[in-house]
Amino acid sequence: MSAPDPPSKKTRVLLIGPHPVRNRDLLASKLDDGFALETWVPDDGKAALTDRLRAADAAICMRWDRDMPPAPKLRLLQLPGAGFDKIDFGALPGNCDVCNVFEHETGIAEYVLAAMLELSIGLRRIDASFRLGNWTGSTTRADPPHGELSGKTVGLVGYGHIGQAVAARAKAFDTRLIAVTRSPRDDAGDLAWIGTMDRLPDLLAEADFVVLACVLAPNTRHLINAETLALMKPIACLINVARGEVVDEDALYGALKDRTIAGAAVDVWYRYPTTDEPNIRPGRNPFHALDNIIMTPHLSGNTDQLWERRFTAIADNLKRFRDGRNLRNAVEWLVFE
Amino acid sequence: MSAPDPPSKKTRVLLIGPHPVRNRDLLASKLDDGFALETWVPDDGKAALTDRLRAADAAICMRWDRDMPPAPKLRLLQLPGAGFDKIDFGALPGNCDVCNVFEHETGIAEYVLAAMLELSIGLRRIDASFRLGNWTGSTTRADPPHGELSGKTVGLVGYGHIGQAVAARAKAFDTRLIAVTRSPRDDAGDLAWIGTMDRLPDLLAEADFVVLACVLAPNTRHLINAETLALMKPIACLINVARGEVVDEDALYGALKDRTIAGAAVDVWYRYPTTDEPNIRPGRNPFHALDNIIMTPHLSGNTDQLWERRFTAIADNLKRFRDGRNLRNAVEWLVFE
Numbered sequence: 001m002s003a004p005d006p007p008s009k010k011t012r013v014l015l016i017g018p019h020p021v022r023n024r025d026l027l028a029s030k031l032d033d034g035f036a037l038e039t040w041v042p043d044d045g046k047a048a049l050t051d052r053l054r055a056a057d058a059a060i061c062m063r064w065d066r067d068m069p070p071a072p073k074l075r076l077l078q079l080p081g082a083g084f085d086k087i088d089f090g091a092l093p094g095n096c097d098v099c100n101v102f103e104h105e106t107g108i109a110e111y112v113l114a115a116m117l118e119l120s121i122g123l124r125r126i127d128a129s130f131r132l133g134n135w136t137g138s139t140t141r142a143d144p145p146h147g148e149l150s151g152k153t154v155g156l157v158g159y160g161h162i163g164q165a166v167a168a169r170a171k172a173f174d175t176r177l178i179a180v181t182r183s184p185r186d187d188a189g190d191l192a193w194i195g196t197m198d199r200l201p202d203l204l205a206e207a208d209f210v211v212l213a214c215v216l217a218p219n220t221r222h223l224i225n226a227e228t229l230a231l232m233k234p235i236a237c238l239i240n241v242a243r244g245e246v247v248d249e250d251a252l253y254g255a256l257k258d259r260t261i262a263g264a265a266v267d268v269w270y271r272y273p274t275t276d277e278p279n280i281r282p283g284r285n286p287f288h289a290l291d292n293i294i295m296t297p298h299l300s301g302n303t304d305q306l307w308e309r310r311f312t313a314i315a316d317n318l319k320r321f322r323d324g325r326n327l328r329n330a331v332e333w334l335v336f337e
Numbered sequence: 338m339s340a341p342d343p344p345s346k347k348t349r350v351l352l353i354g355p356h357p358v359r360n361r362d363l364l365a366s367k368l369d370d371g372f373a374l375e376t377w378v379p380d381d382g383k384a385a386l387t388d389r390l391r392a393a394d395a396a397i398c399m400r401w402d403r404d405m406p407p408a409p410k411l412r413l414l415q416l417p418g419a420g421f422d423k424i425d426f427g428a429l430p431g432n433c434d435v436c437n438v439f440e441h442e443t444g445i446a447e448y449v450l451a452a453m454l455e456l457s458i459g460l461r462r463i464d465a466s467f468r469l470g471n472w473t474g475s476t477t478r479a480d481p482p483h484g485e486l487s488g489k490t491v492g493l494v495g496y497g498h499i500g501q502a503v504a505a506r507a508k509a510f511d512t513r514l515i516a517v518t519r520s521p522r523d524d525a526g527d528l529a530w531i532g533t534m535d536r537l538p539d540l541l542a543e544a545d546f547v548v549l550a551c552v553l554a555p556n557t558r559h560l561i562n563a564e565t566l567a568l569m570k571p572i573a574c575l576i577n578v579a580r581g582e583v584v585d586e587d588a589l590y591g592a593l594k595d596r597t598i599a600g601a602a603v604d605v606w607y608r609y610p611t612t613d614e615p616n617i618r619p620g621r622n623p624f625h626a627l628d629n630i631i632m633t634p635h636l637s638g639n640t641d642q643l644w645e646r647r648f649t650a651i652a653d654n655l656k657r658f659r660d661g662r663n664l665r666n667a668v669e670w671l672v673f674e
Binding site for chain 1: 353356418421443444447448450451454455457458460463464467468469470471472473474475476477478480481482483484485486487488489508509510511528545547609615616617618619625631632633634635636637638639640641642643644
């Protein structure tokens with residue numbers, strides 16, 4: 001029998017959940033041999049999670065609550081995404097840093113522009129009709145034309161990574177850009193105006209497209225409700241790439257059904273699949289029966305380039321953690337206070 | 338009985354066909370009372386056309402061939418669009434200027450970007466599937482992600498009004514832009530490179546999206562054929578907003594059916610509706626049975642803002658004509674020689 005291995009000096013990183021585990025080799029390829037990577041998926045069982053968390057210096061996962069086993073050595077919780085609404089900060093060891101990662105703003109901004117163009121032009125409807133032989137809308141006839149994005153006002157609720165990425169692309173379409181944000185900004189830059197959240201009513205009244213790209217927090221929950229939807233123009237469309245709960249579900253469904261707003265593109269929802277209900281409807285209301293909504297299953301940022309960019313950033317942060325350097329994208333609790 | 342009216346000194350303008358006739362009042366509102374506007378649609382009969390053309394100083398229409406009645410006084414043929422492939426220049430009076438009008442590049446560029454985003458993301462397919470309860474692609478699962486436009490190479494065949502409008506928008510998506518044009522250009526500007534038509538093979542080999550935005554002329558007819566399609570990458574998509582005949586129909590259908598290219602968006606076709614066949618299929622081949630094409634009935638530029646912009650430009654040109662000033666957008670015959 002050989003002697004037991006000496007205690008490892010390696011930085012132990014536990015990858016939890018589908019995206020981290022699926023990208024284990026990608027992450028390993030970007031780290032040196034000073035790291036020991038372990039993985040955990042639900043099929044491994046709770047006992048394995050307890051064992052592996054006990055030894056972990058860092059964890060990569062998207063959710064943390066009071067049901068998690070103790071993690072006495074944990075000093076870094078690295079989220080593999082941006083949203084930290086599933087993290088119960090009080091359930092973490094007191095000296096554990098939490099960092100998030102972005103890189104999804106490219107895919108999300110492309111989704112938002114795709115949605116604005118589709119809501120203006122209607123390729124989906126036109127293609128389906130033309131396949132049946134219908135030439136309506138053709139420039140060779142005097143049919144009613146479709147709309148342009150050019151000249152429209154785009155209202156951004158939130159002007160962080162995503163809002164700015166949307167603005168950079170929308171500007172090239174000669175749109176007018178306005179925004180509201182959590183914290184006051186001095187410089188409107190390319191925007192016609194930027195204000196704090198108290199100017200939301202002005203934004204809703206002016207915008208042809210209202211793009212929700214804010215964090216979910218107590219003060220943004222149901223920010224869009226029956227009262228604020230009523231401030232939107234009847235020709236305006238709502239695009240939600242933030243979180244479902246930023247919009248009151250019943251109010252949104254009612255506004256679309258009654259066409260008090262023209263349309264919506266919604267990527268973030270009220271109900272998500274579970275093991276028991278893998279094909280769950282994304283809300284209580286039958287959004288799937290509406291013809292003035294583009295609905296997608298929370299994938300706007302989930303592109304083929306995303307994970308390469310994200311795990312490059314995560315590997316960099318893990319090396320900073322190991323070497324005692326400043327971490328990137330440390331999440332500030334204070335935003336909620 | 339009153340005496341006959343004195344001979345009119347007004348500039349007589351004949352509006353022929355659906356778009357000019359539909360926009361008669363819009364045009365009149367932009368002219369002074371030095372103009373007399375007449376209209377003609379096929380229901381008025383050939384004799385009326387003969388009468389009205391005999392007196393016309395200018396005509397606004399999109400087609401002219403040897404079957405047109407004589408137009409002895411005609412000195413300006415103002416097209417209400419850009420394409421002059423339906424004009425038989427030899428059938429016009431020798432001293433008649435021909436001018437075209439643009440303003441459609443905004444709508445067409447928006448269509449091209451909408452098509453590139455749809456071919457990258459696939460909102461149409463995702464929306465249809467999600468309405469049935471399918472969460473595939475969701476960022477909450479480890480599903481295969483969709484594509485990004487960012488980082489892709491966009492190859493522009495033609496770099497006139499439309500090509501430049503596409504480039505301005507595509508640049509904001511961090512694409513790499515390359516172009517081939519009829520005439521050599523000194524300055525590539527925002528493009529990675531720009532060359533003459535002999536560099537088409539390079540463009541086809543490099544591009545993830547090939548955008549056809551050239552005029553139809555003898556040297557561009559069937560520019561894209563079985564041989565040139567074979568130069569495209571299997572992941573590449575073709576977007577045609579030029580004219581159907583720039584692409585060999587059978588070769589395009591074959592490439593899409595056999596998936597030697599990934600997809601296409603086609604707005605311009607091989608067959609157009611007639612009175613007898615208002616719902617004609619747009620080609621000999623069953624493009625409507627393919628799932629890797631976005632097909633639309635020649636409407637990319639036909640937006641709600643187009644005609645206001647175009648008839649503003651046409652009114653300006655008519656005043657220049659009446660006042661003997663330089664005309665805008667006079668079409669050069671020489672391009673075909």
